[in-house]
Amino acid sequence: MEINPIVLKFVYAAVVVSVIMGLCSYAVLAERKISSWIQGRVGPNRTALPLVGGIPILGPFLTRLGIFQPIPDGLKFLFKEDVLPGHVNKFYFMMAPVISLVPALTTVVVVPFGRFVNEAGDVVPLVLANVNVGLLFLFAISSLGVYGVVLAGWSSNSKYPFLGGIRASAQMISYELAMGVSVLPILMWVNAPGKEGTMNLFDIAVAQNGFWFAMWMPLSAIIFLVCLFAETNRLPFDMAESETELVSGFHTEYSSFKFGLFFVGEYAHMVIGSCVFTLLFLGGWNPLPFVTLESLGMGQGILGAVLSVGIFLGKMCAMMFFFMWIRWTLPRFRYDQVMKLGWTILLPLSIANLILYIFIIYYLDTGL
Amino acid sequence: MPFVIKRKPLNLMEKLYLPEIARGLSTTFKKIWEKPVTLEYPEQRPTIPEGYRGVPTLVRDPEGREKCVSCQLCEFVCPPKAIRIVPGEIPEDSEYAHVEKGPKEFDIDMLRCIYCGMCEEVCPEEAIWLQNQFSMSGYSREEMVNNKDKLYELGGTLPDEHFKWNKKKDAAAKGGGH
Numbered sequence: 001m002e003i004n005p006i007v008l009k010f011v012y013a014a015v016v017v018s019v020i021m022g023l024c025s026y027a028v029l030a031e032r033k034i035s036s037w038i039q040g041r042v043g044p045n046r047t048a049l050p051l052v053g054g055i056p057i058l059g060p061f062l063t064r065l066g067i068f069q070p071i072p073d074g075l076k077f078l079f080k081e082d083v084l085p086g087h088v089n090k091f092y093f094m095m096a097p098v099i100s101l102v103p104a105l106t107t108v109v110v111v112p113f114g115r116f117v118n119e120a121g122d123v124v125p126l127v128l129a130n131v132n133v134g135l136l137f138l139f140a141i142s143s144l145g146v147y148g149v150v151l152a153g154w155s156s157n158s159k160y161p162f163l164g165g166i167r168a169s170a171q172m173i174s175y176e177l178a179m180g181v182s183v184l185p186i187l188m189w190v191n192a193p194g195k196e197g198t199m200n201l202f203d204i205a206v207a208q209n210g211f212w213f214a215m216w217m218p219l220s221a222i223i224f225l226v227c228l229f230a231e232t233n234r235l236p237f238d239m240a241e242s243e244t245e246l247v248s249g250f251h252t253e254y255s256s257f258k259f260g261l262f263f264v265g266e267y268a269h270m271v272i273g274s275c276v277f278t279l280l281f282l283g284g285w286n287p288l289p290f291v292t293l294e295s296l297g298m299g300q301g302i303l304g305a306v307l308s309v310g311i312f313l314g315k316m317c318a319m320m321f322f323f324m325w326i327r328w329t330l331p332r333f334r335y336d337q338v339m340k341l342g343w344t345i346l347l348p349l350s351i352a353n354l355i356l357y358i359f360i361i362y363y364l365d366t367g368l
Numbered sequence: 369m370p371f372v373i374k375r376k377p378l379n380l381m382e383k384l385y386l387p388e389i390a391r392g393l394s395t396t397f398k399k400i401w402e403k404p405v406t407l408e409y410p411e412q413r414p415t416i417p418e419g420y421r422g423v424p425t426l427v428r429d430p431e432g433r434e435k436c437v438s439c440q441l442c443e444f445v446c447p448p449k450a451i452r453i454v455p456g457e458i459p460e461d462s463e464y465a466h467v468e469k470g471p472k473e474f475d476i477d478m479l480r481c482i483y484c485g486m487c488e489e490v491c492p493e494e495a496i497w498l499q500n501q502f503s504m505s506g507y508s509r510e511e512m513v514n515n516k517d518k519l520y521e522l523g524g525t526l527p528d529e530h531f532k533w534n535k536k537k538d539a540a541a542k543g544g545g546h
Binding site for chain 1: 386389392393395396397399400402404405406410532
């Protein structure tokens with residue numbers, strides 16, 4: 001039976017989106033658990049499912065880990081009262097959470113999460129849309145997410161959300177520049193003269209079969225990582241939210257499911273950001289530098305595909321852990337410090353880094 | 369007296385900022401493996417220190433008599449006026465009739481009580497004690513008023529060896545009285 005390829009694409013998309021959503025909900029749990037461990041607490045440890053929680057040893061163990069916690073966390077958003085304040089601009093107020101979530105989920109389409117070697121020996125990327133402008137598409141769409149924040153801040157029609165929205169937009173613009181410039185050395189290396197030019201994320205990952213880019217472009221990696229924290233509005237850069245001074249920033253006026261969308265959107269951004277960092281700097285699905293799945297003899301068929309996806313997801317989860325780890329290590333920057341860091345340190349540094357690698361790559365390519 | 373804290377100028381490693389972040393990360397990473405300090409309340413209970421002022425209760429002496437003689441000093445001293453006492457006589461058929469009085473009703477409104485312990489301090493009979501219980505809950509205001517039965521149930525017996533009532537009764541039998 002021949003399955004219509006368009007239907008198949010829909011099925012793939014549904015699978016990938018539901019995996020991302022699942023990752024988001026468990027990222028929330030991981031965030032709560034890791035926070036509690038770092039702070040010497042226990043964390044969520046009470047929620048039990050009626051049947052699974054009753055299994056002798058496994059049930060209490062899972063309950064203690066809080067495995068079932070995401071279910072009530074999600075249901076809570078569904079069943080809470082949805083308050084629509086009287087002073088808001090209703091259309092944009094309703095649209096803002098959607099606008100902040102949709103770009104995050106849209107960027108998933110170009111993120112390859114593994115590869116499959118078919119019988120003919122071709123390496124097929126496991127990705128929804130293997131477009132050649134992958135990286136460009138990703139930057140373009142993911143920075144649209146800030147419109148959700150700005151619209152939420154503006155349409156809420158009150159002071160704190162407004163300030164949060166303004167801060168978010170200023171911060172995004174400042175850090176987008178340094179972020180873009182910091183990945184240019186990678187693109188120069190991948191698109192060296194004589195090679196077939198590409199901005200495809202899959203090809204960038206394949207280019208790291210030897211050195212990972214984080215190893216010989218560490219400065220790019222650090223600048224990109226800092227900018228990633230700023231772009232995803234995570235601590236120490238969560239200027240848009242900053243509970244201590246802006247109540248809750250842009251989502252102060254939101255409740256129930258609309259707030260839930262913002263919440264999921266933030267974690268979706270984190271998931272995508274971790275994926276992109278893994279692809280660009282941490283060698284994608286290569287288990288170790290200079291070690292590929294092929295060289296281990298495990299690259300073929302379904303096993304190879306599963307292994308590649310597993311390694312990729314493992315690296316991504318490690319990045320997510322790093323996000324949460326940083327959160328409880330660094331206090332939030334002051335707003336002027338954020339701006340100063342962005343414009344006077346990261347941007348010049350990334351340009352200097354670019355110029356340095358222009359020379360290095362030139363000498364490497366021309367063999368001087 | 370005002371004084372100035374001397375701050376060392378940052379050295380190069382500290383100015384670079386990233387090494388210090390790495391140091392902070394290692395600190396937080398070590399914290400992950402430490403044992404949590406949480407006391408998981410309903411299962412684990414805190415140890416109550418000596419002299420803790422919990423819920424006020426009434427106690428009996430080792431022979432099972434109420435120690436309270438309904439002098440009402442606690443009622444007068446109680447700052448939030450949480451205590452209400454209706455004094456009464458000890459029934460005629462009791463062995464200890466005419467020896468002392470006893471409370472007919474004794475209510476402590478736990479919604480008003482501030483756990484100051486003045487009732488315990490003022491009681492000449494050592495009859496009211498703030499004991500170890502610290503959590504009171506109920507579904508209505510009425511439920512939060514501890515009546516006499518409840519107070520004795522919470523209080524239990526005070527193991528003192530005075531046996532004041534016996535002595536008083538003996539003295540009365542010998543015609544001594546006070």
